[in-house]
Amino acid sequence: MATSPKSLDPRTLAKLSGLRLRARRIVEGYVAGLHRSPRHGFSIEFAEHREYAPGDDLRYLDWKVFGRTDKFYLKRFEDETNLVCHIVFDASESMGFRGPQAAISKVEYAACLAASLAWLVLKQQDAVGLVTYDQQFRDELPPSNRATHLHQVIDVLERCQPHSPTATGPILKQLAQRLQRRSVVILISDLLSDTTQLLAGLRALHGRRHDIGVLQIMDPAELSFPFDRPTRFRGLEQLADVVADPRRLRAAYLAELEHHLASVRRACRECEIDYCLIPTDEPLDRALTSFLSRRMARASERSRPSNS
Template sequence: MENYRKYLDPRTLAKLQGLELRARSIVEGYVTGAHKSPFHGFSVEFAEHREYVPGDDLRYVDWKAFGKTDRVYLKQYEEETNLVCYLLLDVSESMTYQSDDAPLSKLDYARCVAASLTYLVLQQQDGVGLTTFDREVRALIRPSTHPTHLKQLLHAMEIKPSAAKTSMGPIFHDLAERYKKRGVVVVLSDLFDDVGSLMAGLKHFRHRRHEVILMHVLDPAELDFPFRNMTLFKGLEGLPEQLVDPPSLRKAYLAEFEAFTKAVRQGCYARNIDYLQLRTDQPLDLALSKYLAARMNRVK
């Protein structure tokens, strides 16, 4: 049990090259370690049996029914019961921040999480799509259940981040209109944007009957503000630089940041949105387990 966890540590994953390898390590490691399949129950919805006719895909033959009845039946699934997962990945400049003590930048961490989810969803033959954005949508890949879809998504995730400021509200409104089929929307972002606008966008997803999971990716330095010496903080996304004596402002900063996260958390709660805060120094299986647990609750 303990052996696999070391592969899920962000520091270990940071040494692995390529998102696919990282995603495979996360998911297989998690599954192997858990010895329990998390896939059934929410990814495929069984409808009925029908008799086999030549030309049918033998993968869907119900061999147990054949054993009992000596007749070949195929398991019939309802198409609309298939899950569609929409991954929204923030690739703005603020996501590139990586403090000294963090093994991965927020973007890298979010990419790992997104890749893992992609791999997981495709493994259960559900559809998964990806949208990367900053101030505007940078890439939009429609959901697909084909296994080869994985490489396309991973390639899209590797997009170079821009220096543009995040502006999630309008983008979410736009995407909510674009996502026709009801599904699960997973947002991976540091949410450094106007909370009101953000919540309006998310509300739009909920309006379209999407399940929304908000994964709030943060660097430990942003949560703890551990600086001691005089520091010139250089703002990202066009914000100014500021020379600060950190100890004298730590308390005030933390209060501001707590107010921000609290507003987000309360907004999510009010809109029945799953909120997950992810620290980039935490093991990545935590993100997966939280996601899966959330889904389990939803389908009960």
């Protein structure tokens, strides 16, 4: 992967005011780093093969099938031109956390990511919708592929004020019931909620055959627990305070975190969910690239068994 331009470092982005400006910078940076069309990142789910006909785009020719059968087949994708992407955005209090070494909070980082994704989707002429939530749905923007929709997405994201506890699992379950049409669901959250309910929610979405992506945004401090002196940890989302010597608790804390992350990763793997853990000190274009590359790679994996 190409080195990220310094302008996409969260510390640099933090100096930019306005989510639009930040998102634009990210998308431009992302596009500049690609060698392939950004459309591929959000290509829809593989549906079937059909025989080649003159005039067809050779990019969709399945060369492996040709190698085995000496026949030209094109890969066809479902809903090729009517992709709907729902960005599910966690706006709970825990997302407002910003660690001592972090340049921006999780919610700011997540908003940048969400805006960038929306931008990319809209650039593909696809529809993007936005749902923000904490314990309940807060703002909902129905999917749209109009260019002006991006302004609404950004406005909603900028209005987000994280102050309430989260209930990601139940929210995902409700969302699964609401979304009648198969779509791409991108969950942007720190996933700091009840793990069992969270996994249940993800499975519910998966059960509806949505293409799910999970971007878990974590502060570096949450991943490393770098405190040394006795500290009062004031619990967000109405959790109790803890006074502790972090040095003595670090190992146990990291073990608990790892257990949680492992559970999430395992559930995502089982549900074929694209999962990406993104610390907020990671350059945003890299995070975006990493996520989208993983999606593309998985999409190719999904197409491979059907060819065989």
